[in-house]
Amino acid sequence: MGSCLIKQSHRANYFLVRYLYFVIIFTLYILILCFNSTIVFLIWTHENLHEPMYIFIAALLINSVLYSMIIYPKLLSDVLSEKQMISYPLCLFQGLSYCTSVGSEFLLLAAMAYDRYVSICKPLQYPIIMNRITIYVCLILAWLIPAFETSVLGVLYSNVKLCSFTLTGIFCNTSLYKLQCVPSVAISIYSMVMLINIALLPLLFILFTYIRILRISYHCCREVRKKAVKTCLPHLLVLTNFSCFIFFDIIIVRLDSDLSKTLRLTLTFQSILFHPLLNPIIYGLKMNEIFKHIKILLSVVRALTKFFLHSDCLKLS
Numbered sequence: 257m258g259s260c261l262i263k264q265s266h267r268a269n270y271f272l273v274r275y276l277y278f279v280i281i282f283t284l285y286i287l288i289l290c291f292n293s294t295i296v297f298l299i300w301t302h303e304n305l306h307e308p309m310y311i312f313i314a315a316l317l318i319n320s321v322l323y324s325m326i327i328y329p330k331l332l333s334d335v336l337s338e339k340q341m342i343s344y345p346l347c348l349f350q351g352l353s354y355c356t357s358v359g360s361e362f363l364l365l366a367a368m369a370y371d372r373y374v375s376i377c378k379p380l381q382y383p384i385i386m387n388r389i390t391i392y393v394c395l396i397l398a399w400l401i402p403a404f405e406t407s408v409l410g411v412l413y414s415n416v417k418l419c420s421f422t423l424t425g426i427f428c429n430t431s432l433y434k435l436q437c438v439p440s441v442a443i444s445i446y447s448m449v450m451l452i453n454i455a456l457l458p459l460l461f462i463l464f465t466y467i468r469i470l471r472i473s474y475h476c477c478r479e480v481r482k483k484a485v486k487t488c489l490p491h492l493l494v495l496t497n498f499s500c501f502i503f504f505d506i507i508i509v510r511l512d513s514d515l516s517k518t519l520r521l522t523l524t525f526q527s528i529l530f531h532p533l534l535n536p537i538i539y540g541l542k543m544n545e546i547f548k549h550i551k552i553l554l555s556v557v558r559a560l561t562k563f564f565l566h567s568d569c570l571k572l573s
Contacts, residue, residue: 502527
């Protein structure tokens with residue numbers, strides 16, 4: 257009798273912890289959606305923010321929302337489920353969508369770096385170079401190139417034979433490679449080429465561009481240096497943040513057997529939480545024009561809240 261009560265107590269505590277995790281993760285997911293969507297809405301609705309830099313920021317935040325939507329709904333379902341299961345086609349879709357989102361992020365950051373380079377180093381040519389056509393081409397390529405390359409990878413993965421059906425992570429990512437009976441040479445080579453195309457080359461381009469900006473602004477007047485720091489610092493913070501989390505993700509997959517389960521889950525959860533949550537915070541606080549509109553929006557919300565609370569008080573009296 258006593259052992260049954262203990263088992264029931266443990267089971268109740270187990271369900272309580274799972275529901276607590278669900279509430280925490282769901283709250284974070286809603287915050288990610290709200291923070292990113294708010295800044296995208298502000299950029300969309302205000303004419304003075306319809307500039308290339310802010311359009312690229314909006315695209316980056318939309319990509320963060322897509323990044324979260326790829327992972328969080330299935331993660332929330334898994335938290336409440338007795339068994340965490342996923343079909344191979346759906347797992348493959350999630351993994352390839354994740355790779356597409358990562359590639360798009362690097363390409364969008366590369367486009368933003370080029371925009372800052374033209375703005376600071378070639379200010380007179382800026383309106384000519386960064387016109388609407390240039391912006392549209394950059395945005396379309398940033399999403400189409402990774403989507404096309406990952407779709408080819410999907411075709412290669414659809415033909416492999418699986419010997420393992422257990423993933424150690426909390427979502428389907430590059431660890432899919434470990435499910436194969438025999439590692440495919442074609443997948444290995446193509447994955448390396450894809451990594452170079454959508455991650456390494458954009459990263460090298462970004463670093464080269466910002467080094468050029470620093471060198472040119474160093475020899476210019478104080479105002480140019482101030483502008484370079486103000487507009488480039490948020491982009492560099494986002495780039496550093498994102499690159500670190502992708503590096504962690506690769507390390508987790510490579511050192512899977514050498515890492516404890518708790519450490520592996522902690523590092524993975526950090527990569528899917530902090531990146532989409534920090535992006536809008538960094539741009540909201542560091543970009544003056546966006547921050548001004550956020551303050552105005554908050555003051556409007558505060559005024560409306562006071563009005564409705566006051567009207568309720570009048571009705572009660």
